[in-house]
Amino acid sequence: MNETVFYDTMREGLWTAVTMSVPILSVALVAGLSVGLFQALTSIQEMTLTFVPKLLAIVLVFWASMGFMTQSLVSFFHGSLLPLIRAF
Template sequence: MTEATIFDTLRQGLWVSVLISAPLLTVALVAGVVVGLFQALTSIQETTLTFVPKAALMVAVFWVSMSFMTSTLVSFFSDTIIPQIAGF
């Protein structure tokens, strides 16, 4: 296994991790901005107000995008990692 192969596999793995985490991080960012704007407009400074909607939305998005995340990770392993382990 050459250095180029290792770096290419590492690059692909990092890109897969970005793809898998993008839906959750996007929802957390949008929910945080919306709740923060709501708190700034109403002067309500309750910590659970930021946590509960963000957690609920992240669980919902995780449930919806779980098949995408799983298929992306499985295809990465079956197309990239397992052939390198087997020596193909």
């Protein structure tokens, strides 16, 4: 395996990881900002108030996007990694 194939496969794997993580990270960002804004407006400084809504939002989005994530990983494996494994 030459360096070009290695780096191209690594780039494609990292891009797959980024596209899989975008839904969860964006929901965590929105939930964190909204809870932070609510805390700033009401002067409530409770730590569990930030943790629980973000955790629930992340779990819901993860549950909703599991099919997309699984399909992305399977297509990356079948499209990129299996041909490289078969070549050796």
